[in-house]
Amino acid sequence: MNFHKYVAAGNDFILFNGINKDYGNHNELALKVCSRHFGIGADGMMIVESSRVADVKMLYYNSDGSQGEMCGNGIRAFSKYIYDYNIVENKNISIETLAGIKYIDIITDELNKADRIKVDMGYPIFEGEKIPININKEKVIEEIIVINGKDYRFSALTVGVPHVVIFIEDIDKININDLGKKIETHPLFPKKANVNFVKVIDKDNINIYTWERGAGRTLGCGTGSCASVVIGNIIGNLNNKVNVNTEGGKLIIELNKDYKIFMIGDAIHIAKGEFIKR
Numbered sequence: 001m002n003f004h005k006y007v008a009a010g011n012d013f014i015l016f017n018g019i020n021k022d023y024g025n026h027n028e029l030a031l032k033v034c035s036r037h038f039g040i041g042a043d044g045m046m047i048v049e050s051s052r053v054a055d056v057k058m059l060y061y062n063s064d065g066s067q068g069e070m071c072g073n074g075i076r077a078f079s080k081y082i083y084d085y086n087i088v089e090n091k092n093i094s095i096e097t098l099a100g101i102k103y104i105d106i107i108t109d110e111l112n113k114a115d116r117i118k119v120d121m122g123y124p125i126f127e128g129e130k131i132p133i134n135i136n137k138e139k140v141i142e143e144i145i146v147i148n149g150k151d152y153r154f155s156a157l158t159v160g161v162p163h164v165v166i167f168i169e170d171i172d173k174i175n176i177n178d179l180g181k182k183i184e185t186h187p188l189f190p191k192k193a194n195v196n197f198v199k200v201i202d203k204d205n206i207n208i209y210t211w212e213r214g215a216g217r218t219l220g221c222g223t224g225s226c227a228s229v230v231i232g233n234i235i236g237n238l239n240n241k242v243n244v245n246t247e248g249g250k251l252i253i254e255l256n257k258d259y260k261i262f263m264i265g266d267a268i269h270i271a272k273g274e275f276i277k278r
C-alpha cells in the first residue's frame with residue numbers, strides 16, 4: 001500500500017490515493033497506520049476518492065480510527081498532495097468533505113519555491129443543536145463548564161467539526177491533557193469536541209494549545225485555529241486577521257464581515273513508502 005506523509009502546522013497525516021483502489025475498512029486502517037509504535041505514526045489518515053460534485057473527495061480519519069467530517073490542517077496537506085502528484089492539475093481546487101465542499105488556492109511563492117495553501121473554510125455554525133452541544137442557545141459564548149470542581153469559561157461552535165475555545169492567561173497553570181480529555185468526553189458534547197486553549201498575545205497574535213477529538217494532544221489544529229479566531233473576534237479579544245502560532249507551525253486566519261473564514265498556511269511532504277498490512 002503506497003503512502004505519502006505530509007505535515008501541516010504540526011499535524012502529521014498519512015495519505016492514500018483511493019481513486020480506483022479499495023482500501024477495505026478505513027477505520028481499522030487508520031488505527032493501524034497512525035500507531036506511533038506499530039504503524040507509520042500520524043495524527044490522522046486521509047484517502048482521496050473521486051467526487052461527483054467537486055474535483056475530488058477527501059475522507060478523514062483520526063488516529064483512534066474515528067472519522068472526522070473535516071480537518072483544516074489536513075485539507076492543506078491533502079491539497080498539496082493531490083497537486084504535487086497531478087491528481088488535479090490546476091491550482092484552484094474544489095474538495096468534497098463530509099462538512100461540504102471547500103475551495104482551495106495553491107499560492108506559489110516563486111522566490112522561496114514554496115507553496116502556501118489558502119482554504120475558503122466557509123461559515124462557522126453557532127447554534128447549540130448543530131454543534132452539537134446540550135445547550136439550547138443560538139450562540140454558545142462564554143458559558144461555564146466545571147472540571148475537577150473548577151469553573152472554566154468556554155465558547156463552542158462548529159467549523160465542520162465541533163470545537164470548544166477557552167482563553168487562558170498562563171498555560172503552565174493548567175493540565176492540558178487532563179482538561180482536554182475531560183472536556184472532549186463531557187456529557188455536554190454528544191459527539192465529543194476538540195478543545196483549544198488560547199493565549200492572546202495582542203489583537204493580531206495568539207498562541208494555541210490543542211487537544212483533539214479522536215487524536216488527543218497534538219501540535220496544532222487548523223479548524224481549531226479558525227474557531228479560536230472567530231470566538232476571539234466576537235468577544236472583542238481579536239481583530240479579523242490574526243497570526244496563529246500553534247506548537248507546530250504558523251497560520252493566518254482571516255474573517256470577512258459575516259464571519260466567512262479563510263485559512264492560509266503550508267503543508268510539507270516528508271515521506272513516501274509502502275505500508276505492509278498485517
Ligand SMILES: N[C@@H](CCC[C@H](N)C(=O)O)C(=O)O
Pocket residue numbers: 011044062067068069070071072073074161162194212213214215220221222223224
Ligand atoms: N486536526 C484537525 C482536526 C481533525 C479532526 C478532529 N480531530 C475531529 O475529529 O473533530 C484540524 O486541523 O482541523
